[in-house]
Amino acid sequence: MSASQPLLRVEQLGKSFGGLKAVNEVDLDVPAGKITAIIGPNGAGKTTFFNLVSGFLAPSEGRIVLGGEDVTGLPAHRVARLGVARTFQTTRLFPEATVLDNVVVGRRLHTRSNVFDAVLRSGRHAREEAESRERALETLEVTGTAGLADVPVANISQEARKRVAIALALATEPRLLLLDEPAAGINPHETDGLSRLIRSVVERGVTVCLVEHKMRMVMDLSDHVAVLNYGRKIAEGTPAEIRGDPKVIDAYLGAEHG
Amino acid sequence: MTLFLQQLVNGVALGSVYSLVALGLTLVYGVLKVPNFAHGALYMAGAYVAFVMLTSLGSGYVVAIVAAVAVVALLGAVMEWVVFRPLEGKSPVHAMIAALGVLFFLEGTADVIWGADFRQVPTPLDGVVSMAGINITEQRLLVVVAAVVTMLALYWLLKRTLIGMSIEAMAQDREGALLVGIDTRRVALVTFALSGVLAAIAGSLIAPLVLVFPTMGAVIVLKAFVIVILGGMGSVPGAIVGGYLLALAETMAGTYVAFAFSELIAFAMLVLVLVVRPTGLFAKGV
Amino acid sequence: MSRALAARLLPVGLLVVAIVFPLLVDNPYLVSVAVTAFVIAIAVYGLDVLLGYTGQLSLAHAGFFGVGGYTIGILTADHGFNFWTALPLALGLTVVLAHLIGLAALRTRHDYFAIFTLAVGVMIVIIIDRWEEVTGGTDGLIGIPPPPPIGPLRFDTLTAQYYLVLAFLVFTIYVVWALMHSLVGRTFLAVRNSEDLARAVGIDAGRTYQLSFVISAALAGLGGALYAVFLGYIGPAMGNVQMTFMMLVYLMIGGVASLAGPLVGTLLVMGLMQALSAFNEYQMMVLGPILVVVIIFFPHGLAGQARRLLSRP
Numbered sequence: 032m033s034a035s036q037p038l039l040r041v042e043q044l045g046k047s048f049g050g051l052k053a054v055n056e057v058d059l060d061v062p063a064g065k066i067t068a069i070i071g072p073n074g075a076g077k078t079t080f081f082n083l084v085s086g087f088l089a090p091s092e093g094r095i096v097l098g099g100e101d102v103t104g105l106p107a108h109r110v111a112r113l114g115v116a117r118t119f120q121t122t123r124l125f126p127e128a129t130v131l132d133n134v135v136v137g138r139r140l141h142t143r144s145n146v147f148d149a150v151l152r153s154g155r156h157a158r159e160e161a162e163s164r165e166r167a168l169e170t171l172e173v174t175g176t177a178g179l180a181d182v183p184v185a186n187i188s189q190e191a192r193k194r195v196a197i198a199l200a201l202a203t204e205p206r207l208l209l210l211d212e213p214a215a216g217i218n219p220h221e222t223d224g225l226s227r228l229i230r231s232v233v234e235r236g237v238t239v240c241l242v243e244h245k246m247r248m249v250m251d252l253s254d255h256v257a258v259l260n261y262g263r264k265i266a267e268g269t270p271a272e273i274r275g276d277p278k279v280i281d282a283y284l285g286a287e288h289g
Numbered sequence: 290m291t292l293f294l295q296q297l298v299n300g301v302a303l304g305s306v307y308s309l310v311a312l313g314l315t316l317v318y319g320v321l322k323v324p325n326f327a328h329g330a331l332y333m334a335g336a337y338v339a340f341v342m343l344t345s346l347g348s349g350y351v352v353a354i355v356a357a358v359a360v361v362a363l364l365g366a367v368m369e370w371v372v373f374r375p376l377e378g379k380s381p382v383h384a385m386i387a388a389l390g391v392l393f394f395l396e397g398t399a400d401v402i403w404g405a406d407f408r409q410v411p412t413p414l415d416g417v418v419s420m421a422g423i424n425i426t427e428q429r430l431l432v433v434v435a436a437v438v439t440m441l442a443l444y445w446l447l448k449r450t451l452i453g454m455s456i457e458a459m460a461q462d463r464e465g466a467l468l469v470g471i472d473t474r475r476v477a478l479v480t481f482a483l484s485g486v487l488a489a490i491a492g493s494l495i496a497p498l499v500l501v502f503p504t505m506g507a508v509i510v511l512k513a514f515v516i517v518i519l520g521g522m523g524s525v526p527g528a529i530v531g532g533y534l535l536a537l538a539e540t541m542a543g544t545y546v547a548f549a550f551s552e553l554i555a556f557a558m559l560v561l562v563l564v565v566r567p568t569g570l571f572a573k574g575v
Numbered sequence: 576m577s578r579a580l581a582a583r584l585l586p587v588g589l590l591v592v593a594i595v596f597p598l599l600v601d602n603p604y605l606v607s608v609a610v611t612a613f614v615i616a617i618a619v620y621g622l623d624v625l626l627g628y629t630g631q632l633s634l635a636h637a638g639f640f641g642v643g644g645y646t647i648g649i650l651t652a653d654h655g656f657n658f659w660t661a662l663p664l665a666l667g668l669t670v671v672l673a674h675l676i677g678l679a680a681l682r683t684r685h686d687y688f689a690i691f692t693l694a695v696g697v698m699i700v701i702i703i704d705r706w707e708e709v710t711g712g713t714d715g716l717i718g719i720p721p722p723p724p725i726g727p728l729r730f731d732t733l734t735a736q737y738y739l740v741l742a743f744l745v746f747t748i749y750v751v752w753a754l755m756h757s758l759v760g761r762t763f764l765a766v767r768n769s770e771d772l773a774r775a776v777g778i779d780a781g782r783t784y785q786l787s788f789v790i791s792a793a794l795a796g797l798g799g800a801l802y803a804v805f806l807g808y809i810g811p812a813m814g815n816v817q818m819t820f821m822m823l824v825y826l827m828i829g830g831v832a833s834l835a836g837p838l839v840g841t842l843l844v845m846g847l848m849q850a851l852s853a854f855n856e857y858q859m860m861v862l863g864p865i866l867v868v869v870i871i872f873f874p875h876g877l878a879g880q881a882r883r884l885l886s887r888p
């Protein structure tokens with residue numbers, strides 16, 4: 032890739048559950064300011080890979096370096112504070128709350144108000160609360176969901192939920208955004224809209240790494256593609272290189288590869 | 290040495306009861322993922338049924354145990370059907386609170402019927418067996434033998450019968466069990482009834498050795514919780530091994546350290562397990 | 576009248592009712608029942624902070640109620656402290672103890688947490704029971720003095736004590752309201768609604784639970800301390816699991832995670848129990864099934880039902 036330092040560098044990353052190696056000796060560089068896709072058949076270890084990078088799982092082996100800082104084994108909230116945001120495969124939002132209230136929670140890591148600020152209704156609390164709402168609304172503008180701000184998330188469409196989930200992640204002001212199957216369960220037209228949103232996010236300086244099954248979206252959107260199969264990285268390159276790689280075709284067709 | 294052997298026997302008798310109570314708890318947890326706080330009340334109910342049978346109705350001991358088993362198994366099944374089934378799929382906190390509701394209902398009912406007084410249950414087996422310089426009451430011997438027989442029967446049920454295998458399958462993977470066509474509701478019902486059977490056997494066996502009162506299940510169920518956390522929630526061998534280990538540790542500490550200390554062992558173990566390994570000492574890795 | 580206005584006027588109206596209550600009912604017995612209900616309601620608010628807003632069930636709640644009560648009782652009855660100096664100490668001890676217990680208990684969540692706190696609750700009662708020379712064992716302690724006057728304010732009459740307890744209750748409700756309408760409260764709800772998602776946006780779930788647990792225990796301790804002082808005696812039963820169960824009944828009937836729920840539930844159920852005191856021995860037999868019915872059919876309690884009725888167009 033480029034000569035510049037990658038935003039995320041993963042070295043010999045491994046995770047085993049019992050005897051099973053869900054992720055095995057994976058090396059990967061995610062270049063800053065680009066879109067990197069991770070693809071592979073079901074059970075290839077893609078979501079486990081995301082869980083390792085975002086701190087939801089501690090790796091059994093290997094190192095995770097974010098912007099030159101070793102973040103291996105840090106808990107999820109610390110990783111998030113260092114600038115890694117993520118969405119989940121089954122879109123997760125806080126139920127029983129409005130869209131705006133959801134996204135405001137994403138601002139919490141930029142605020143310092145504590146119990147005493149709350150009880151004494153301090154100036155800091157009022158300022159941070161107002162700032163959080165303002166920034167959350169701005170983020171909703173970016174994702175095209177500002178019109179839904181006061182609607183409970185239970186009442187919005189699947190596509191809107193996907194966008195709000197991205198807004199929630201963006202509210203943390205991440206350097207790296209991990210998207211786990213952002214386009215699952217939405218129609219082709221909506222998928223195109225989501226691709227445009229992801230591009231605009233990258234233009235704002237956020238690096239994106241995504242797991243996705245919709246090949247057309249991956250090939251159109253990504254600058255760089257890595258392929259996992261049985262927990263191992265079997266190929267890596269530009270979308271064009273991946274498209275022509277026999278190993279990748281074999282993996283997807285389920286053929287044994289010697 | 291004699292004292293040691295004597296206490297060893299007492300510990301094994303106590304451990305038999307602990308294990309039986311813990312087994313019912315762990316089976317229900319395995320299948321429903323609910324810590325049944327009302328389980329101690331089933332044990333209490335078993336002891337009261339035996340008490341009524343032996344005193345008011347003047348039956349024999351075997352009949353008393355069978356009656357206890359029948360009544361409490363029914364109680365367990367009704368509990369599942371009326372309370373826990375409607376809560377299926379809701380937050381586990383709801384099931385836990387409902388279990389507390391059942392616990393206080395059963396304790397309150399016992400209190401209304403029999404009062405808060407301590408009751409003594411006459412043992413039909415009041416003889417003493419002497420062996421190698423130690424004395425074992427026949428009742429204690431019965432407790433151990435009956436408990437071991439019950440455990441073997443449980444093992445046979447879980448490994449050799451369809452319903453038992455369904456219980457194990459559901460404990461391992463509820464959705465998978467549903468997919469392969471197991472009637473999960475029936476299994477849940479049977480599991481609750483089975484936990485009642487085990488609690489009733491424990492309660493009716495121990496009744497002549499202890500005092501019977503409405504809240505007699507409170508402390509033992511707490512110990513059973515410690516045992517199943519120690520042995521891994523849902524694990525059958527864990528409940529058996531843990532039951533005997535805790536009872537022996539308590540008996541020995543009570544003999545050689547201080548009586549007041551023995552009661553705290555269970556709690557000390559619980560704290561230790563949580564600090565060292567919250568998923569249970571013998572539980573399999575994630 | 577708009578609903579928003581009604582929502583603002585309702586608390587003011589209730590406060591006015593509470594203020595004139597002892598003047599209108601010339602019945603010391605009823606006033607003392609109200610005092611007891613208020614102090615227990617304070618502890619029930621504590622239970623709601625943890626159960627309602629972060630979703631964890633602590634069965635040691637009455638244990639902390641007992642710690643608060645015994646600390647202030649022992650300090651004032653046996654060691655010459657007065658109410659105003661002993662109260663901060665009682666709260667301080669409850670908070671420190673809750674913090675230490677939370678460090679171990681909150682390594683777990685949900686069912687394991689409930690079991691662990693059940694064990695803690697039983698242990699607290701065993702300690703109270705056995706440490707006779709300090710706690711009075713099963714007999715408990717009597718002769719806990721009322722608060723000494725502050726300037727012209729005296730607290731030796733029932734009416735004065737009523738107003739003092741009312742002030743503490745209003746303070747408690749304000750604290751819970753302020754917390755829930757703050758960034759801290761948003762954090763609590765985030766952790767309750769989806770711990771994983773909260774962690775993904777940088778929230779330290781462990782610390783959030785710990786904070787909620789300590790605040791919850793502090794309110795239990797405050798309720799317990801006031802209970803000890805205004806009843807004048809304490810016994811081990813105030814810390815046992817049955818007491819936690821009663822508080823749960825009040826909370827679930829009133830409505831979990833609502834500002835009115837704890838107070839409404841406590842006043843209503845305690846009021847009914849007083850009215851039906853002839854049937855006292857059936858109390859547990861009746862309350863157990865009621866709790867089960869509430870959990871199955873009205874999991875949001877009376878407050879939740881009222882909210883649903885009001886939001887209907």
